[in-house]
Amino acid sequence: MQGTPEARQTISTGATTGLSIAALLLLWIVAAALTDDAQVLPQPWALIQPFLRELTSGELLYHLGATLLRVIWAFSLAMLAGCALGLVMGRYPRVNQWLDPWLVIFLNLPALVLIVLCYLWIGLNETAAILAVVFNKIPNVATVIREGARALDPQIDAMAKVYRMSGWARLRHVTVPQLAPFITAAARSGIAVIWKIVLVVEFLGRSSGVGFQIHLYFQLFDVAMVLVYAFSFIVVMLMVEWLVLQPWERHVRRWRAE
């Protein structure tokens, strides 16, 4: 094989990923053939027709857009609040002593309970839907960022203090770059969990979004449409991963020596 070891490694990884996905597809085809009931498990190609119908009618894009908007709102708010909370808890042991029990309680509170309580207390509206997701995710983000804040280099802090760097400059150029690996880890796990919780929130109390559509087709026992909406959103989230998260991660890691 020609090329550098890195290129060969990339080709090998790509081939493995392709084969793995092909194997999953084959498993699906075999399972659908054995089931022999399109209502229970249709063949992959049986999804093409309903997919094109939903796409051309505009229904699919409308509901994907509604879910994506909720994911963006919930993700942004949870990351902002979680990062701030984690940073303060990691930097100030006294604050951590006070807030740690809260964190443990919220980490162990089932997502469903928070969703139901938000709908009961705030109402069946957009605010409740987004807050329910945000409250579910904040403790996870805060826990990851707290570890990052505890690992901040005291020597760099001392340097920043002696050189009289302003509070904003220290946050932007000293603290956040050190937290970047932790923020990336929290963002990746966050985005993966948040969109799943958003679907539950929509399933239980919204009249738009992928979760709402899955609820609708669940009631109609239309497995094909459930799969069309589920796979469509998986594709959207993979695009977010490849087009947003991975380039951003490469950008924040560019300073590292090879």
Add this chain to the structure above:
Amino acid sequence: MIRVDIRAKHFGPTQVLGTVRFDIAPGETVALVGPSGIGKSTVLRIVAGIDNRFEGNVTRPDAMAIVFQEPTLLPWRSARDNLLLTQPGLSRDGAERALTRVGLEGRGDAFPGHLSLGQQRRLSLARAFAGSPELLIMDEPFVSLDPDMADQMIGLSEALIAEHRPATLFVTHARSEADRLADRVLELSGTPASLTN
């Protein structure tokens, strides 16, 4: 005039510093020597304003710079930004001149991790002198270097101190370094540690 008047410093119940009192005149280089673990770096951290939990008083200027044992750079910012972010009054041209002065011309865009250790230490010196500090603090900056590199770095430090004439407090456990760089040598000894000369 930098005036240091430390009466006591405790870590928990243990008193590590007793009376440590000295002045540094503008342009003067003072070396603080003593065995490892005696408290030299503690004195230095107090003088730098990093540690404020002590009994006593330190009069220091606003324009300060510090050189640690390790380069202690911002590895996620370019060499040029390492100067500009710590010296907000410095122009881009000023940063280039400071880099050139320590032999890093043309390396302004490089990240510290892409520089050799010797270049990182030069960058650390460039950062210290770029803002023309009134007080320069050096914490055993040559301790982990091989003899050749230590000699180069001491020579460069000597030249930069001579050009900028800051009041310099230089901590070392190597008497030879102190004799070469300092106008005056102070020795820390005893328990709790205090100045013996």
